[in-house]
Amino acid sequence: MxxxxxxxxxxxxxxxxxxxxxxxxxxxxxxxxxxxxxxxxxxxxxxxxxxxxxxxxxxxxxxxxxxxxxxxxxxxxxxxxxxxxxxxxxxxxxxxxxxxxxxxxxxxxxxxxxxxxxxxxxxxxxxxxxxxxxxxxxxxxxxxxxxERAVARGVYGAPAPFGYDRDDDGRLQPNRGADSVREIFRLRAEGVGFSDIARRVDGVLTRSGVRRVVMNRAYVGEQRIPDPAKKGNPRVIPKSHQPLVTEAEWEAANAVKGHAPTHNGLAAKTYLKGIVRCGICGGTMHVCAYGKARDKMTYACTSGCGGTSMSVAKVEPAVLYQLDLAVAQRAPQVAAVIEGDNRYADALASVEDAKAALAEYRDNIELQQVLGVSDFIAGLRTRKEAVETARRALRDVPRPEPVGSRKMTLEEFDVEDRRRFYQRVIAEVLVFPRSEPQRLRMRWQGAENSIVVQPFKPVKLAQADPIAELQKAA
Missing domain, CATH: 3.40.50.1390 (Resolvase, N-terminal catalytic domain)
Known part of the structure; x- marks a missing residue:
């Protein structure tokens, strides 16, 4: 040894x-x-x-x-x-x-x-x-x-991101991929998934590559370098190079939550797909077929929590009847959508306001001297939290989805049109096991608490058509 x-x-x-x-x-x-x-x-x-x-x-x-x-x-x-x-x-x-x-x-x-x-x-x-x-x-x-001296001269201190090339002085200059970058941000802001974007744009980026583009602050003209005094908290250099997207475009693309894949099977025939959730585990319920001819559909939890299921014929009429009542009564939960929903634009503006307040506070040298180090840091932390709170609120606001470019029959358009409206108004529908006295609950977008949905019993009522109301308002 x-x-x-x-x-x-x-x-x-x-x-x-x-x-x-x-x-x-x-x-x-x-x-x-x-x-x-x-x-x-x-x-x-x-x-x-x-x-x-x-x-x-x-x-x-x-x-x-x-x-x-x-x-x-x-x-x-x-x-x-x-x-x-x-x-x-x-x-x-x-x-x-x-x-x-x-x-x-x-x-x-x-x-x-x-x-x-x-x-x-x-x-x-x-x-x-x-x-x-x-x-x-x-x-x-x-x-x-x-x-830092190189960055002050405009040199980009990291590998050139997709859509940029370095010039002879090390500065970033847009190249032919710049238009693809702008298209990536536009598609993501519309809710298109990373995989679909990768297939649509050039085909030179993978799904993870598209995701890195969307998250990269270099595209708004920022550069980040390590700060020796604050390990793990890089120093941000704004206006370091020519941006390819605006702040609003970056925020809109990064506010998109996971996009559900498009299906042409059973779920395509339902109005509330993606909204119906298990009341036990909170997972999204899937549409399954049952019956001898497999011609009946049910919402079922397949996460293994031992949750529940309920037929589509029981869930959707009851929930949509509740929505019809809210429209007829001009309930505030749906009135904003019918009369013109500005929640997304307002939430985006709130993010911009919070970021502007943070930048103004951070760059105020005189205020730093007046408050002292500890109080200034506390104020800085509060404003950073305000930005993150505004971003979370933006992610939770339903965005109006543009109608796809593919051709649809009149029946298909009706389903898609109604589904988008329901998703803008209804946050979630919860289905509970048979042992529960109240098996069905729903929560409006923006509401904190859910309400009980009673089983649907057809009655003669002058019901208002929510889609007709929406088109009339437009």
């Missing part, structure tokens, strides 16, 4: 010269120590382009330490302590694991051997680890300063 050698280079690039300690040089120094000490070498691990800030188990070093802990290795040899790692805490944890397992950590050029561990040598190891971490942080700060 012998020692393992660990060699690491954080960033190879085009580096070289006397100051660059290549993995070959690190291995040669470790082997020279082993030969002089009369020790055998078992395994050599080389890691290139791997940061020393990572924990040992996030690198191959962790496997070598596991070998020591399993009694398969005498220890680990590195050239310098900074090759072992560049984080004080992680270095100490990895070091103590080796020592606790009865192994040795050797840093040949640093003159460190854990076999001589005492208070003074442990202090030396910690000091060398602290120096390694400080050097890593200085290097990162230097790189960030250089990146």
């Amino acid at each position: 012998g020692f393992d050698i660990y060699c690491r280079v954080s960033e190879v690039g085009g580096r070289g010269g006397e100051s660059f300690a290549s993995s070959e040089e690190q291995e040669a120094a470790a082997r020279a120590w082993a030969e002089q000490a009369g020790e055998e070498v078992d395994e050599v691990v080389e890691e290139l382009d791997v940061s020393g800030s990572l924990a040992a188990d996030a690198r191959e070093l962790g496997r070598l330490i596991h070998r020591v802990e399993a009694g398969e290795s005498e220890g680990v040899i590195v050239r310098y302590v900074d090759r072992f790692g560049r984080d004080m805490v992680e270095n100490a944890l990895a070091h103590d694991r080796i020592v606790a397992a009865g192994g040795r950590l050797i840093a040949t050029a640093s003159g460190y051997d854990s076999a001589n561990l005492n208070a003074d040598t442990r202090m030396i190891f910690h000091i060398q680890s602290a120096i390694a971490q400080a050097q890593r942080e200085r290097n990162r700060e230097s790189r960030m300063a250089g990146k």
